[in-house]
Amino acid sequence: xxxxxxxxxxxxxxxxxxxxxxxxxxxxxxxxxxxxxxxxxxxxxxxxxxxxxxxxxxxxxxxxxxxxxxxxxxxxxxxxxxxxxxxxxxxxxxxxxxxxxxxxxxxxxxxxxxxxxxxxxxxxxxxxxxxxxxxxxxxxxxxxxxxxxxxxxxxxxxxxxxxxxxxxxxxxxxxxxxxxxxxxxxxxxxxxxxxxxxxxxxxxxxxxxxxxxxxxxxxxxxxxxxxxxxxxxxxxxxxxxxxxxxxxxxxxxxxxxxxxxxxxxxxxxxxxxxxxxxxxxxxxxxxxxxxxxxxxxxxxxxxxxxxxxxxxxxxxxxxxxxxxxxxxxxxxxxxxxxxxxxxxxxxxxxxxxxxxxxxxxxxxxxxxxxxxxxxxxxxxxxxxxxxxxxxxxxxxxxxxxxxxxxxxxxxxxxxxxxxxxx
Numbered sequence: 291x292x293x294x295x296x297x298x299x300x301x302x303x304x305x306x307x308x309x310x311x312x313x314x315x316x317x318x319x320x321x322x323x324x325x326x327x328x329x330x331x332x333x334x335x336x337x338x339x340x341x342x343x344x345x346x347x348x349x350x351x352x353x354x355x356x357x358x359x360x361x362x363x364x365x366x367x368x369x370x371x372x373x374x375x376x377x378x379x380x381x382x383x384x385x386x387x388x389x390x391x392x393x394x395x396x397x398x399x400x401x402x403x404x405x406x407x408x409x410x411x412x413x414x415x416x417x418x419x420x421x422x423x424x425x426x427x428x429x430x431x432x433x434x435x436x437x438x439x440x441x442x443x444x445x446x447x448x449x450x451x452x453x454x455x456x457x458x459x460x461x462x463x464x465x466x467x468x469x470x471x472x473x474x475x476x477x478x479x480x481x482x483x484x485x486x487x488x489x490x491x492x493x494x495x496x497x498x499x500x501x502x503x504x505x506x507x508x509x510x511x512x513x514x515x516x517x518x519x520x521x522x523x524x525x526x527x528x529x530x531x532x533x534x535x536x537x538x539x540x541x542x543x544x545x546x547x548x549x550x551x552x553x554x555x556x557x558x559x560x561x562x563x564x565x566x567x568x569x570x571x572x573x574x575x576x577x578x579x580x581x582x583x584x585x586x587x588x589x590x591x592x593x594x595x596x597x598x599x600x601x602x603x604x605x606x607x608x609x610x611x612x613x614x615x616x617x618x619x620x621x622x623x624x625x626x627x628x629x630x631x632x633x634x635x636x637x638x639x640x641x642x643x644x645x646x647x648x649x650x651x652x653x654x655x656x657x658x659x660x661x662x663x664x665x666x667x668x669x670x671x672x673x674x675x676x677x678x679x680x681x682x683x684x685x686x687x688x689x690x691x692x693x694x695x696x697x698x699x700x701x702x703x704x705x706x707x708x709x710x711x712x
Contacts, residue, residue, distance in 0.1 A: 295710065304711055307704040311657065314700050319658035321694040326477075326636035326682040328549050335601050336547040342584040349586075355579035361567055364582045367553065373592050374510045375541045376523045377557030383566065385577050389542040389554040390429055393504060396538055396556075397437055399569040400467070400502070406535045406561040408500035412467060420504075421459060421469040423451040425639060425667035425678050427477040430470040430506070434669070441669035442466070446479060450487035457494045464497035468504055474521050475509040478667055478680040479639040480632025485522040492527035492536065503528075503537045509635040510541055511599045514607050519633055525557065534559040543585060545636065546598065553577075553585055609683040613638050613695050620699035626706035629681075638681040639667075640698075646705045647676045653701040659694050 295303065347356050350366045362368075363384025372379040385392060399405075401413040412418050419440035422431060426446070434441050442459065445452045450473070460466050471491075473483040491503055505524055513519070528536040535558070543552035556566060589595050614631055617640070621627045630639045642650055647664035654661055662680045665671040681698070683691055 300707060300710055303703070304707040307700065307707050310700045311653065311704045314697050315657045317658070319693060319697060321658060321686060321690055321697070322660045323682050323686065323691075323694050323698075324660055324662050325685070326545075327685045328545055329605065329685050329687070331605055332545075332602055332684070333548060335598065335605075336588065339547055339551070339584050339588050342587050343580065346583070346587070347580070349579070349583060353579070355583045358575045360576045360579050361571060361574065362563075363553075363555075363577055364579060364586060367582045367586050368555075370586065370589055370592055370595055371541065371555055374595065375507055375539055375555055375557055376521075377525055377539050377555075381525075381560060381563055382555055382557040383563065384582055385554045385556065385570075387542070387550065387552045387554060387578075387581070388544070389506065389508065389540040389556075390433075392540055392554050392556050393430070393506065393538075394433055395570065395573075396502075396504070396566065397433060397439070399566065400500075401437060403565075403569055405500045405502070406559075406565055415465070417465040419463070419466045421451070421456060421466060422669050423470065423476075424669070425478055425673075425680070426470060426669075427472060427506070428662075428666040428671075430504070431669045431671075439467075440465075443669055444469075446476065446481055448481055449484035450476075450481060453487055453490045453494075457490065460494060460496040460498070460501060462497060466496075467498050467500060468502045470504050470506065472506050472508060473524070474507060474519065475512060475514075475632055475635025477508065477635065478637035478678075480630045480635050480637065482519050482633070483521055488522035488524050488527055492524060492533060493531040501536060505537050505539045507539060507541045508545070511595060512545060512636065513599065513603055513634045514610055515633050517633075525559075529559070535562050538562065546595070546602070547585060547588065551581060553582055606684060609686075609688060609691055610638065612688060612692050613681060613683050616692060616695040617699060620696065621702060624703065624706070627702050636682060636684055638683065640679040640681055640702075641677050642679060642702055643706055643709060644675045644677050646702075646709055647673065647679050649705045650679060650698070650701045653705060654698055657697055657701065659697045659701075661698070 349364050367384050368379040368382045421444050422441045423446045424443045444455050539557035542554040617629050628641045651661045651664045665673045667678045
């Protein structure tokens with residue numbers, strides 16, 4: 291990544307970087323790029339939700355949404371999201387506000403009850419492991435850590451996880467029970483799984499008969515260009531390959547409507563859906579159907595969902611364009627960094643020279659720019675190269691974001707040139 295510099299050139303660049311950093315620190319900034327939260331302006335797009343469902347309290351089939359029951363969720367809401375999540379509405383559940391909760395519950399239920407195809411509960415087995423494509427999503431890793439599930443890093447490519455590594459590992463080790471996947475606009479690198487990757491995931495041989503793909507399609511409709519990217523239908527591919535129970539599909543409206551009051555979805559084979567419903571029936575008598583009806587009335591149908599996401603894109607796209615523009619202007623040609631240009635999702639991945647990410651994050655924090663901790667994109671918070679930094683452009687106002695990225699670039703130059711000068 292780095293470019294060879296003469297001693298005199300390096301000295302000059304380092305002195306300039308040090309002065310730029312002193313100027314940055316003197317500005318007294320207080321900026322936060324830590325998490326991919328929707329900005330208030332994005333939340334305002336769904337303001338109408340707060341006045342719904344008005345005087346209405348019945349779903350399309352006449353069910354009183356104020357009462358108990360309806361564990362599978364409103365059929366009309368499931369119809370709206372079936373296409374985006376690539377799950378037939380009859381095999382889709384609409385639940386509470388968090389897909390992370392559904393992932394948590396699926397792990398708990400797999401540990402404490404027997405999955406379709408399993409010989410025993412996971413908790414009765416000596417060791418449980420998951421494959422973790424890296425860089426990846428820190429909250430997936432936190433769930434594994436909480437339940438004592440071993441995490442095995444797998445390199446990400448532009449087409450998804452390195453399938454040569456995945457296929458070899460799952461074929462030889464029956465303790466490997468699952469893999470985390472964010473298949474479209476991956477968190478944090480924006481990768482989109484290719485059709486070939488989806489096909490290999492569906493057809494690969496696994497030593498564990500109860501192997502599950504946790505298909506976290508969090509950014510299914512979160513496009514940043516006017517050409518939405520599609521992915522192959524994994525659920526259908528698994529069924530066609532004779533592995534119908536292999537995939538758990540997750541999604542939510544968290545970054546679509548109100549992040550704190552959305553609806554989460556689970557889709558899978560009929561056997562897996564019945565397994566989850568049977569377990570969930572012991573912890574809930576039904577989801578918040580009033581909120582689900584609110585979403586039905588607000589979004590109306592799949593076309594309404596697409597139109598709403600176009601309004602979201604209009605707010606987000608300029609922010610991602612600003613990140614790309616500033617990084618190119620400030621770091622392009624320096625050899626000190628590479629970065630992703632995602633076509634959707636919520637993050638940009640910045641790679642700095644090995645051994646520099648933690649120091650860049652530390653220097654940025656001292657100058658008033660808070661970033662996601664270096665290492666968060668890897669299991670146990672340990673990036674062995676100490677090179678990956680996740681940028682979350684969504685929440686700050688555009689002017690604040692521009693300040694933060696300019697400041698981040700100053701820190702990258704400072705730390706990078708300091709490393710070269712050693």
